[in-house]
Amino acid sequence: MKLATLKNGSRDGALVIVSRDLSRCVSAASIAPTLQAALDNWDAVAPQLAALYEQLNAGAAAGAQPFDQAAAHSPLPRAYQWADGSAYINHVELVRRARNAEVPASFYTDPLMYQGGSDSFVGPRDNIYALTEDWGIDLEAEVAVVTGDVKMGATPDEAAQAIRLVMLVNDVSLRNLIPNELAKGFGFFNSKPASAFSPVAVTPDELGAAWMDNKVHLPLAVHLNGQPFGKPNAGEDMTFSFAQLVAHAAQTRELGAGTIIGSGTVSNKQGSLHGSSIANGGVGYCCLAEVRMYETIESGKPQTGFLKFGDTVRIEMNDAAGASIFGAIDQTVAHYRERG
Amino acid sequence: MKLATLKNGSRDGALVIVSRDLSRCVSAASIAPTLQAALDNWDAVAPQLAALYEQLNAGAAAGAQPFDQAAAHSPLPRAYQWADGSAYINHVELVRRARNAEVPASFYTDPLMYQGGSDSFVGPRDNIYALTEDWGIDLEAEVAVVTGDVKMGATPDEAAQAIRLVMLVNDVSLRNLIPNELAKGFGFFNSKPASAFSPVAVTPDELGAAWMDNKVHLPLAVHLNGQPFGKPNAGEDMTFSFAQLVAHAAQTRELGAGTIIGSGTVSNKQGSLHGSSIANGGVGYCCLAEVRMYETIESGKPQTGFLKFGDTVRIEMNDAAGASIFGAIDQTVAHYRERG
Numbered sequence: 126m127k128l129a130t131l132k133n134g135s136r137d138g139a140l141v142i143v144s145r146d147l148s149r150c151v152s153a154a155s156i157a158p159t160l161q162a163a164l165d166n167w168d169a170v171a172p173q174l175a176a177l178y179e180q181l182n183a184g185a186a187a188g189a190q191p192f193d194q195a196a197a198h199s200p201l202p203r204a205y206q207w208a209d210g211s212a213y214i215n216h217v218e219l220v221r222r223a224r225n226a227e228v229p230a231s232f233y234t235d236p237l238m239y240q241g242g243s244d245s246f247v248g249p250r251d252n253i254y255a256l257t258e259d260w261g262i263d264l265e266a267e268v269a270v271v272t273g274d275v276k277m278g279a280t281p282d283e284a285a286q287a288i289r290l291v292m293l294v295n296d297v298s299l300r301n302l303i304p305n306e307l308a309k310g311f312g313f314f315n316s317k318p319a320s321a322f323s324p325v326a327v328t329p330d331e332l333g334a335a336w337m338d339n340k341v342h343l344p345l346a347v348h349l350n351g352q353p354f355g356k357p358n359a360g361e362d363m364t365f366s367f368a369q370l371v372a373h374a375a376q377t378r379e380l381g382a383g384t385i386i387g388s389g390t391v392s393n394k395q396g397s398l399h400g401s402s403i404a405n406g407g408v409g410y411c412c413l414a415e416v417r418m419y420e421t422i423e424s425g426k427p428q429t430g431f432l433k434f435g436d437t438v439r440i441e442m443n444d445a446a447g448a449s450i451f452g453a454i455d456q457t458v459a460h461y462r463e464r465g
Numbered sequence: 466m467k468l469a470t471l472k473n474g475s476r477d478g479a480l481v482i483v484s485r486d487l488s489r490c491v492s493a494a495s496i497a498p499t500l501q502a503a504l505d506n507w508d509a510v511a512p513q514l515a516a517l518y519e520q521l522n523a524g525a526a527a528g529a530q531p532f533d534q535a536a537a538h539s540p541l542p543r544a545y546q547w548a549d550g551s552a553y554i555n556h557v558e559l560v561r562r563a564r565n566a567e568v569p570a571s572f573y574t575d576p577l578m579y580q581g582g583s584d585s586f587v588g589p590r591d592n593i594y595a596l597t598e599d600w601g602i603d604l605e606a607e608v609a610v611v612t613g614d615v616k617m618g619a620t621p622d623e624a625a626q627a628i629r630l631v632m633l634v635n636d637v638s639l640r641n642l643i644p645n646e647l648a649k650g651f652g653f654f655n656s657k658p659a660s661a662f663s664p665v666a667v668t669p670d671e672l673g674a675a676w677m678d679n680k681v682h683l684p685l686a687v688h689l690n691g692q693p694f695g696k697p698n699a700g701e702d703m704t705f706s707f708a709q710l711v712a713h714a715a716q717t718r719e720l721g722a723g724t725i726i727g728s729g730t731v732s733n734k735q736g737s738l739h740g741s742s743i744a745n746g747g748v749g750y751c752c753l754a755e756v757r758m759y760e761t762i763e764s765g766k767p768q769t770g771f772l773k774f775g776d777t778v779r780i781e782m783n784d785a786a787g788a789s790i791f792g793a794i795d796q797t798v799a800h801y802r803e804r805g
Contacts, residue, residue, distance in 0.1 A: 206583065208582075230650075260717065277596065278596050303667070309572075314548070314580055318717045319719070374637065377600065379659070381585040461617050
């Protein structure tokens with residue numbers, strides 16, 4: 126089934142069920158008022174939500190209305206946990222090559238993961254706010270899963286059973302703040318402002334055969350200012366599956382229902398800078414930093430700049446038939462003073 | 466006023482108001498069902514909570530009952546954000562001295578802060594669970610504040626206005642996992658399992674003159690296995706006030722109501738290993754790592770071990786008259802298989 130959260134002036138929004146083709150939605154208030162409430166009591170409410178989803182797809186749900194992606198908040202407008210892996214090692218390899226460093230062998234067996242801020246996500250069509258372009262604003266297009274409760278020390282198989290929903294993310298990064306912040310040794314904080322998630326979260330079964338080995342085997346389409354920028358396949362070159370990422374997160378602690386675990390920037394292994402861009406037949410990129418790393422490797426320094434106020438970022442994933450699965454993240458970079 | 470959350474089988478517990486002397490409590494359900502709900506709508510509900518608090522202290526609150534600290538969960542059993550500073554630079558200086566490294570000058574002007582997991586805190590009297598003692602289980606006794614909404618780029622003065630509540634924390638750390646994890650460059654994750662907070666959270670006015678310059682000027686009492694272990698003054702040697710820590714957290718993003726910001730391990734500047742222990746007239750320590758750093762500085766290697774299954778940790782703060790302000794965190798280390 127497909128779920129979304131409509132903005133309604135509250136902090137957590139209103140849970141709706143969305144039709145498979147994203148055209149219609151219906152309130153789920155009689156079952157669970159918010160997505161977090163549904164996740165808190167998933168075993169009891171999921172069958173009821175699924176039944177209403179079938180009615181909606183059959184055109185038989187009372188009170189159905191058109192689904193407007195622009196009226197949606199992130200499925201969880203705020204969450205109790207957002208932890209982001211870095212499962213596409215190609216991305217890490219490029220970072221290291223750009224500074225002539227080796228990738229430690231452990232990186233291929235022990236996932237990188239950082240704890241992100243989850244108190245106030247922005248909506249999929251909300252602006253990316255910053256106080257200055259000098260922060261080096263970058264997109265990071267990713268896939269993420271939402272889990273139920275996970276016990277401490279869960280195996281990947283047990284972790285896989287706890288995956289409830291899949292969605293897309295724009296994990297905005299402030300590249301110019303990262304070097305100093307990581308040098309302090311405590312990880313990302315100021316360099317990771319609020320993320321945005323796709324208008325719709327879906328249960329893994331909605332992905333059909335594309336959900337295999339706890340990975341999503343479909344291209345992730347990224348547009349910058351209306352131009353194709355990336356289309357790497359999220360199922361390829363993912364060194365750690367979502368089951369492994371969730372299990373990593375649970376190694377020393379329980380995970381509460383509604384935990385969001387991200388894949389890290391999707392990145393496929395490609396050849397040169399020239400051959401990697403979409404214009405030249407490559408699959409492109411899911412963040413500007415990756416282009417800049419190719420540029421650094423080939424010419425000694427980056428040429429492409431980061432995002433400027435007014436730039437737009439669109440992130441979407443279509444099924445084999447070309448239909449949008451999650452709806453589109455579509456954001457404009459803006460100065461925070463415009464927040465009003 | 467003083468607030469607590471009683472365990473009631475739900476994920477968020479039930480909000481109660483606690484009398485100043487911690488002896489009685491009364492349900493706040495008619496005003497706000499949970500502490501998060503109260504924080505979400507603080508300006509409207511705080512005056513009502515305060516009125517009920519006055520009735521309770523006057524012995525005039527209908528439905529009042531004895532307050533049992535052991536029945537309390539952490540005030541926020543789960544939160545949308547938990548970010549922990551490291552404001553007591555003495556702690557950082559000792560870490561560096563133990564490995565003959567300098568403290569970077571920027572550490573005195575730019576706070577260290579890490580993003581912690583907030584999806585499932587444990588209660589103040591719940592066990593500290595681990596799968597093995599080999600993780601190097603340590604306590605970290607700290608003070609924390611809970612904020613309202615904070616805008617991006619808030620000044621310390623603006624941040625100070627958003628401080629709603631003060632509480633104590635045991636920020637459990639897995640010391641033997643930290644070196645490898647920090648070497649990966651993404652900060653703490655597996656090395657920081659679930660934290661526990663004091664049974665009671667209080668508004669800053671409850672601290673009277675001890676709340677000054679956005680710091681808590683009182684000793685933090687730590688007992689290990691029933692023996693005094695630490696009593697440093699939380700108002701001394703705090704390089705960054707809570708206003709500065711909150712402002713740091715908000716530099717590049719908004720903070721949502723219910724954000725918890727920690728002080729880091731409380732630590733006062735002292736002389737030698739011998740003179741720093743309580744037995745020898747010092748103020749002792751708020752974590753085992755600190756004793757081990759003194760030992761390393763003086764004898765080349767640590768002698769004191771980390772916590773073992775069965776060990777107990779008690780963290781409390783008394784006012785000038787000797788009365789407990791927040792109630793006591795009192796935890797026993799146990800194997801996770803006992804979780805049941």
